[in-house]
Structures are given as structure tokens and as C-alpha cells.
Amino acid sequence: MEEQKSFSQRVKETVIQCADLYKKYYVEYEYLLCSKAFEKNEYYIVSAHEDNYLHLTGLHTNLDAASFFEKCYNGSLEECDFDFCKKGQNEKEVKGSVRRKINSLPSITVFK
Numbered sequence: 001m002e003e004q005k006s007f008s009q010r011v012k013e014t015v016i017q018c019a020d021l022y023k024k025y026y027v028e029y030e031y032l033l034c035s036k037a038f039e040k041n042e043y044y045i046v047s048a049h050e051d052n053y054l055h056l057t058g059l060h061t062n063l064d065a066a067s068f069f070e071k072c073y074n075g076s077l078e079e080c081d082f083d084f085c086k087k088g089q090n091e092k093e094v095k096g097s098v099r100r101k102i103n104s105l106p107s108i109t110v111f112k
Contacts, residue, residue: 007095007099008079008082009079010102011057011059011082011098011102012077012078012079012082014102014105014106015057015059015072015077015102015105016072016075016077017106018072018102018105018106018108019053019069019072019073020073021106021108021109022048022053022056022069022108023050023073025108025109026047026048026108027048027049027050029047029048030045030046030047031045031046031047032044032045033045033046050065050066050069050070050073051064051065051066051069052065053065053068053069053072054068054069056101056105056108057098057101057102057105058094058097058098058100058101058102059082059083059084059098060082060083060084060085060086060094061081061082061083063081068081068082084098
């Protein structure tokens with residue numbers, strides 16, 4: 001019988017796996033988005049940096065954002081490097097937000 005992974009283990013594995021995709025498709029790239037549906041501007045330019053990755057995960061850490069990304073990217077992130085504590089939110093709320101974000105993270109390369 002396969003051992004069930006903890007939520008923290010699943011989060012760690014996902015953010016490590018997706019850091020490579022994030023760097024490959026977003027870091028040092030810009031995307032031009034055009035739509036007739038845009039009301040304020042005719043187009044938007046989307047770009048990303050390594051230190052934006054932490055926000056996409058929803059996690060709390062004492063690491064700075066660039067160090068967090070580097071640990072994810074090189075696979076050295078540990079469960080003790082992050083937690084689910086955020087000011088003004090209880091742990092259940094934060095975990096719910098993180099769960100939604102890590103479920104979406106693998107699809108960051110899908111443009112629709």
C-alpha cells in the first residue's frame with residue numbers, strides 16, 4: 001500500500017516541479033495580450049521575474065522571494081522553509097488558498 005503524502009510534502013513537490021516551468025516560460029520573457037474585450041487599454045504586456053514566484057504559490061516563508069525561487073528551482077526547498085501562517089488568516093484559510101494555487105500551477109504553460 002502506497003504511503004499517503006502530507007499536504008506539505010505535496011506542496012513542496014509541486015512548487016519544485018513548477019519552478020522549472022515558470023523559469024522556462026516566463027522569466028526573461030514578455031507576452032503581449034490583445035483583446036477587443038479590454039476596456040481600459042488595447043493591450044497589456046505580461047512579464048515575470050524569479051521573485052514573483054513566491055506570490056503564485058500562496059506560501060509564507062522567512063526566505064526572501066528570490067531565495068525561495070532559487071531553492072525551488074534547484075530542488076533544495078525543505079518543508080521547514082515554508083508554512084501556512086499569514087497575518088489576518090487562519091491556517092485553514094491559507095491552506096485552502098495554497099491548495100487552489102498549487103492545483104493551478106502546473107497549467108501555467110497553457111494559454112487559452
